[in-house]
Amino acid sequence: MGWTDERVELLKKLWMEGLSASQIAGELGEGVTRNAVIGKVHRLKLSARAKPTNTAPRARPAARSTPRRVASPSAGMSHVSAKPRPTMSRPQVMGATALAVTPDMEADLYVAPASQELFIPEDKRLNLLQLNEHTCKWPIGDPLTKDFYFCGQHSLETGPYCEFHSRRAYHQMDKKKR
DNA sequence: CCCTGATTCGC
């Protein structure tokens, strides 16, 4: 479906109201992607949304000369190279609530050290040589002692870790500046 | 991983 006057108007309205491109896309109906919305917004020169006194130069990515459409699938790459840095210890101060605590309450206030680390049964633990492409490679324990092993649970297709550790690994090192 | 907008360029 093309951009009828109506749709363009709705687009302008929603965009100005601060909705995100994907939200607008959803509002305009199926078949409209957020890219389509953004592209249109750009062409309409509506990009500057709520930017009073801002002269953001916005760095240019320097036109890429490399062909975009990748035709060849490219063979798999090495998958046995993961060097994560798991939390070594986690003192983790639990919420320091400012609630008043009467002396007799304190006794009941002990909160179990929510072991947010997975407990892996001994028979599930893996050493380095036992790892394969489907085992979570999240290291646990001190690598210098025998008290060390890998998670070993079934890893996700999207990474070297199981769901639990995958989520953890990302949200931690994610957004790390270069 | 989820998400956001910005940009480029084949169509």
Next chain:
DNA sequence: GCGAATCAGG
């Protein structure tokens, strides 16, 4: 003009 793919950031 259109928008998928990509980039850059949160």
